[in-house]
Structures are given as structure tokens and as C-alpha cells.
Amino acid sequence: MVLRLLLHLTFLGHGTIRPLIQGHGFHLLVVAWPSLFDLSSPQEVQDTIQIPNNGSAPLLVDVQVFVSNMFNVDILRYTVSSMLLLQLSWLDTRLAWNASVQPRRAVTLPWDSLWTPRLNIQEALWVDWKDQSPQARVDQDGHVELNLALTTETNCGLELLHFPRDQSNCSLSFYTLSNTVTESEFQAHVVNKIVSVKREYVVHDLNAQVPPQWLEPCFQVMLSLKNTALKSITALLVPGEALLLADLCGGLLPLRTTERIAYKVTLLLGYLIFHSSLVQALPSSSCNPLLIYYFTILLLLLFLSTIETVLLAGLLARDSLEDKNSPSPALRGGQQDYENLGPNPEEAPRRAKGSRSSWAEAADHIFFLMYVAGVVCSQFIFAGIWTWETCKSDPAPGRAAPRLQPMP
Template identity: 25%
Template sequence: MVLPALCRLTCREGHSGPTYESLQTVFDRKPFRPAVNLSNPTITNISFTLYAVLGVNEKTQILTTFLWLRLYWHHEFLEWDPEQCDGVTKISLPVRDLWTPDIIVYEFVDDDVSQNCPYVYVNHTGHIRYDRMLRIVSACNLEIFTFPFDIQNCSLTFGSYMHTIKDVRVSPALPFEEISRNSMRYLQASGEWELVVIEGNAGILKFGIDEWDIITFWVVIKRRPILYVVNLLIPSSFLMIIDILSFYLPPHSVDRASFKMTLILGYTVFLLIMNDLLPSTANGTPIIGIYFSVCLALMVISLLETVIITNVLHHNSMKYRQVPRWVRVLVLGYLARIICYTKPEEESNGPQNKCDSTGPWVTQPSAPTSTPDPAPVLPPITNGHGTQITLLPSAIPELTQICQDVSLMRTHLTSLQKESEMQDQWCHVGYVMDFLLFRIYLLLIILYAVVIICMWCIWFSQ
């Protein structure tokens, strides 16, 4: 549509560009939307370049970004003929003297401290380009469950604040793919965040009977996890490996319990230090925090297991208790087969409680045919082989004492052998329980490691 002459800027001969008087007429109309026919909405084209991701605050659910925002719209009162204006097709005017669309970011949650550009570019057809640098502090629903391998999807919704769809319409100035490529090309100072893609769609916001035209850009960013892998996962893995190796210490050793207590103390200090690096929200806890808690719980369980095994190996065996039958069936039978525990073969080198036939006793000879005073017949004494021997009268006190001592020694050795057998049974019960918990502990650690590695691979593939 060709505008009437009253709506076009005038130029003077010998001057470059429209005259000051004609521009001042436009400046006086600043409060009014620049449309000849107010029933026609002003179309505003929007594009931006994501220049930096300044910060992500998981606790307050806030994303801070820095954008190069560019707005285009048509000012129907800023048109002139270049042939009458010495060939001038573009001029710059102060933005404070012109009507500008009130485009805002709906997710904005802080004061706008961005530096405004004081000028806009206007070409002879009335199309205006307004560039400004915008620091946006926007609300975003941050998902931290997969931290530090998380990918965030935050929206930036641009639209007019006061003008409805009848007055101002918005549309993207460039295709979304080009906006995404430009942002990846110029993205600087991203720190731990990396841009994945920028997508968008246009829509209508309804509130009551009024409707606002909006355009939503989805900024997808992912975290670079190397900082947290080096500072969190690797130290925790070292401590867990040391705790796993501590199972190879003898379970009946007191040093094993003290070693585990020292390890738990060190892991607790590690958790206190890493609390400053872990994000925390009221909505949930990252899986890495659950991983650390489970690792600490496993360390405590391993310490309790050491205490229980020590009690089994020492307390029960010192009381000469027999291993209950259900314990032998359940632990030494089924659990030992499940964990592939084999009882080591032991050589039976028990003491030989056999009395020798040599010594101060001799076999009773045959009685003489004629003896005036025969010696009294002593009761027979049986040696270790069951052979009865008869003692001479001169050896009665010494041999009696020796036989009593041998009998006491045999009884003592039998008691020691019985105690050794009970201790051996309790020892194998403790070893089976120790091996079982060690394998469960190792299985859980491997499962958690597989989960972390899979999450890292998913992050890397995206």
C-alpha cells in the first residue's frame, strides 16, 4: 500500500536524509502505535544469539544467560524516497524518541540490568532494526536427578506485555535452525555448560477474553561433567576400592575394625567437602548423592559385619558352644554353595596319646616254683594298647603317678581337640558370612558403577 504524502518524510535539496522538521513530527507521535490503520497489527520479528550461559542455580531454579537480541518492526511514518533525499536509504535515530514494541521475556524473574542500545537503524521503507544486549535471569524447571550428567531444557517466551494479538504480532526473524547454529558459533564463556540446540514454536497466550501472541524458544544445554568426575567420583571410587580391599584382612583381626572406622571417618569428611559441589533442591536429590549415601551405608554395614564376625569367631568359640544345626545347614550348606566357598583341607596332626611299653615297667614273669615269702600280686594296669602289665613292687609309686599324669594329659588334649573343632566350625561360619557380604558389597558397587557409566555414555551421545 502506498502511503499518502502526509505520512512520508520530506527531504530538502542539498541535504542528506529526511529533514529535522519531518522527523520531529514523527517523534511527537511516539506515544501512538505507528500504524495508519489501527486495525492492522504491528508485526514484530524476533531473533537472538545466545552468547553465554552465565550460571545455573539449581536451588533457586534460575537460569542466567546473556543474549544478543534483535527486533524488527515496521514504522509506517518513517518512510521516504531515496531519490529525493540524496540517495540515503538508512539512518540511525535515538530509540527514546520512537515507539518500540514492549517485548519482554515472560520467565524474567529479576531486575533488568542490561545496557540499552541508544539508537536504532531505520531504512527508507520504514523497517526498524533494534539491537540490544540482554542479561536474562529466567525461571527454569531444572532436573538434577542425573547430575552431573544432566541436560536442561529451559524456555524463553517472548511476547508483548500490554498489546494483545489485535495490536502486536510476533514471529521469528530467522529459522530456528539458523538461530541455533549462530548461537553455537558465537557461544562464549559457557564454563561448565554446552549448548545442544535451540528450538522454538509460536503460539497464543490466553488470559480471560484477551489473547497475546507469543513465541517460545527452547534452549537445551548440557553440563560438562569432567569437573565433578575428577573431584567427586574418582576420590569416592578410591575410597570404595580401599574398603573393598579391606575385606582381605583377616576377619578375626582387630586391625580390620579400626581400619574400617578410620575409612568411614575419612569418607564422612569427604562428604562434608563435596556438599558445596552437589546441587540441592526441594524437588529431589541427584542420583550421585544417593550413590554417596549408599556407599557410606555400605561402609557402615561392612564395619558392623566385621564386629559380628569378630563376635562369632571369639565370643561363641570361647564359650565352647556347638554350632547350631540350622546354622550348619543354612550357612555351611546352602550359602557356602551359593558363594562357591570351599573349606580348606586340614591335615590331622593331633597328639599321639599312646603309652610306650618300654620304661621302668616289665612284663610279669612266671612265678618261681618255691618261694618262702611270695610278693603280693598287684592289680593289673592296662597300657595304651590295652595290654595288661604287672608292675614290680619297687616301681609302684612312680608308675602310678606317671599313669595319672598321662591320663590327665590325654583328657586335656581331648578337650583341646574338641575346642579346636568348635573354633574351626565357628571360623568357617564367620568366613562364609564374610564372603557373602563381600560379594553383595562388590555387586552393589559394580551396579552403581555401571549406572554411572551408562549415564555418562548417554550424555556423551547426546
């Protein structure tokens, strides 16, 4: 096979060359130092290729971030998983060629054959780059465009004080360690490409920014997450309020019936199980969700109601037992004592027994009214705390070491 070969060499600086080879179905464009051809690994090639020179100004790398999906928001681990597409573009004049000599407008090159920014994500726990060998598109004027698709799981400082009506901001900080801010800088833009919102957390705002005072070139993508709260309201708030209402209805049962104690104790045991499941389902932090305190107060109210029922019912049962075991008035004293009881000796014990019963029932009625008022007041107080309470998480002891998740 006859191969047409066109080789154009241009010396740049300290011996850097730019060969352009054209053949039948074969194009190759390489930027390298002379010793580069002796290197075997792509990492060594990347370490040898120098960043394009932009004079006294740093090289501007334009980044378009397309957020295509956001899923698996784990409030216990404070993590968020997302799918992104990065479109990076910059100008490398060393890759430009003469259009009259080579009429081809653009070529496609392996990413490891030219300089590319080596991106890391500071908050990442893991990163899955979809294309392990991405291709870069180079125009005849030296304009380079590189597309990177990735799925990542990152840490997020979720603000769960008002869970399940919480809103949080999560950041993804992309940076490169191969260059300094004097050599390159990023100009980032973000586009929301999420089309499915059938999940508990949804993205209601996106923005990109370049944080100041970074020693490395960096840009951040900010995701504002909002909880739709439907699942949490159904699974947490409705059962809690239902148990509280059932406890209030239990106070209408007569105090003398044994079913009331069994009813109260059953509610208390059921609420203990529910409260244990709730605590395990919510995270712990310096700003715990208000729901934890709310359901703990409901637990104390239910416990207080059960204790009141047990105590009063126990006192009545004890008095009734003493009346059954006490001897008759004739056996307890002489005839004089028996006569002192009046014309109806059984009237005094019945009157004393009736007074104790009436006192217990009156105390139970007063407690029930106070309990209802306390429950209603607790709901209004919690609503006020929910509206006005704010909490700022404890500051980090220091800036954490970045998690290196290099491009493939």
C-alpha cells in the same frame, strides 16, 4: 549559523504528524500525537505513541536472537546466565519519507522517539541491558531496525536425575504487555554465536518458537544444555568407587587383628564426611539425582561391613578374655571331675576355644563372599536403573506471575 529547514507534515488519523527536520549535521524524525510534545519522560512518550497500523493483520515484528555466551549454570539454584543480542525489525509506514524530497536513505533515532516493543522476560531474575539508550535505524520506506544487547539470569528447570550425564532444556520467554496478539506478533529466529566450550555445561542445540495460547505477543528461545561431566566424575564417582574398593580389600585382613577394626572405622568416618559433602553439592527436588541414592546405598554397605567386623571381632575378644579369667580345671571341681576330663585335661578347653575361633572365621569368610557379590550386583542394578529410570517433575500449581524486566 545558517540552518536549512525542511518541514514536511502529513496528517495521519487523529492528528498524528510526521515532521522531518534537516540541518547542518542535525536530523530528527519524530512520530507523535500533538500533545506528545508536552510530555517530559520517555515512558510517557512510549505510552502515547501508537503501534503502527497494519490493517486487519497484526504488526509482524521479526526477531533475530544471537546467543553469544552461556555461563554460570547453578544447579543448586536452578539458574542459568546468558548473553544475548536481539535484532528487532518491523515496518512503520508513518516514518517513510519521499526520497525525492529527502535523499537520505536512513536516519538514526532514539528508541523513545518512536514505537518499539517493550520486551520482558518471564523467567528472568535480573536483566542487564547493555545500552540504556539504544538507537533505532529507520529506512526511507519506514523499515525500522533496533538492536538490544543484554545479560540475564533466568530460572531453568534443570533435569538432574542423571547428573552428571544430564541434559536439560531451558526457555527464555520474551513477551510484551503493551499490545495484544491482535495488534502485533513475533517471528523469531535464533543463531548460535557461542565460540568457547571450555566449561562444564555446553549448549548443543538452539531453537526459537512462538508459543500458542498466549494473551500477549511472545516468542521463546530454547537452549539445550549438556553436561560434560568431567569435573563431577573426578570429584564424585572416583572417590566413591575408591572407598568401596578399599572396603573390599579390608575384608582380606585377618579377623583377629585389631588393625582391621581401625581400618573399617576410618573408612566409614571418611565416607560419612564424603557423603555429607555430596548431599550439599547436589540439589533437592521432586526428581533427585540418582547419585544421591547410589552413594547412600554404598554408605549402607560400608556400614554393614563395619558392623560385621566389629561384632565378630568382639565375640572372639570376649571368648579370649573369658579363657584368661577362668580358673584351672583342678580348682573348679574335685578329683572325680578332674579324672573325667580324660588323660589330657587341657584338651577339651582348647578344642572348644578352637571350634569357636573356626566358626567365627568361617562366618567372616562367608560374609566376605556375600558382600563381594552384593557389591557387584548393586553396580549392575544401578546401571540398569540409570539406563531405564525416568522421572517427571511435579507440575507447577499454576502459571507464575511474569517477572517484569523492561527495556531501558
